[in-house]
Amino acid sequence: MAQKRVLMKGNEVIAEAAIRAGCRNYFGYPITPQTEVMHYMAKKMVQIGGNFVQAESEVSAINMVYGAAAAGARAMTSSSSPGISLKQEGISYIAGAELPAVVVNIVRAGPGLGGILPAQSDYFQAVKGGGHGDYRNIVIAPASVQELYEMTVEAFNLADKYRMLAMIMGDGTLGQMMEPVAFRDEEPIEKIEKPWAAVGRGGRDFHNTVTSIYIDPDDLEAKNKELSEKYAYIQENEVRYEEIGTDDAEVVLVAYSTCSRICKNVIKQAAEMGIKVGMIRPITLWPFPSKIISEVADKPNVKAFLDVELSQGQMVEDVRLAVLGKKPVHFYGRNGGNLPTQKEILDEIIKIREGGNV
């Protein structure tokens, strides 16, 4: 049963969702625009007997997550872009040790210290590695405060299920804005046994070791292959996306999170002008919804794609790989903390149609 809608800030909803998902271990270091996640945790963890640590750095925080996760506990850290860069070593180790953990990135504009306003320019970092070695993270991109809640809970379930890191990718807009959210009376928590957890022997005749070191090349290669098989299974089974109006659309937008919200209004505005526009909104950025994009590219009504991002063009590479040259893929991006307006995107659609470049 959903409760009555309340007005809450995105960052606070992430923290509330984590607690509802059973997370009792939060480690963080403050950085705008995600600090309210920490504030909320600092206040609540004490009340419910959980662990809250403001670490001395982002590097410490992610390694505390590693430790708590190795002991089988649900653990989370959150940060924003420069802080997430610092966490990459730990993220790679978590992937190597196959530990379930949730990391939240409320993305701000970069590179470097950049600015503190919203961006989507950490896409490459999130889905293509970020840290070293052959690994993947599940990357989920909510588009509203309600989704921040539901998908943070789901991130914990997916992390436990696959013993890997699940990342919530938001941006400064989503983290800072207040929107109504309706909490459930009870969370759909999937209780997963963790016989691998390093919690002491407890009378067993063996002890568990959590590690990411495999010195023997054949052992490591076997591990790499095992991880690949897991990732392939996830690609087959855990892709999430939203598809709008692609059956009669002439131009199909591809956008996620904050950009997808603006694009939804563009679709309505275009329809009033007699222009049929559709959208594929990736919800999981990894695994990427390549298959559906490829299928939509095959539709005769679809003349072109327009990828819209708060970056200089990152996800568009994956869109082009999925479309495989079957239709032109255009790009429109804003950066530095700016958001595109409906008019800018609509103008871009009109330009694509008029240019005959469809």
Add this chain to the structure above:
Amino acid sequence: MVDFSVILAGFGGQGILSAGKMLAEAALYDDHEVSWFPSYGPEMRGGTANCSVVISDEPIGSPVVNYADVVVCLNQPSAEKFESYLKPGAILIIDSSLFSYEPTRDDIKYIPMPASEIATELGNMAFATISMIGCLATATGCIKRDTFESALYEILPERRHKFIPGNMAAFDKGAEYAQ
């Protein structure tokens, strides 16, 4: 159909962000879709603060407002900055007790109102922004008076309910300037 964008702006500490939240809460009480987005830029410390509130019957796209139906300003730099954000025919409300301002556009409705004076008379400076919400709500019809009052009873903790009649007096005073 309701589809309504407001920018509230002033110096940090004038209660701009709280006023925006109250407006958003009242809209939620009316079961609209609503978003509230603060300026969280580096300009906040000692400088200007603003927030955008969008109220709609449809899911909200961008919570960042570029074309506003109403701009409420409690200082001159904000009025200078945000006048250009107004849609044609939209409303600019300023606190004329704090500064005087001549709008540069003639395609907008300009309402200077002595919000801080109203608040002083009612004995609580926090009522200044409420009187301006009273004005904007009445001028646009986006929130009904009774809805706003009921929302206050719902959001404020009971120990603060004693302030609600004062808030509503400020709201009503502000409403007088809406004509």
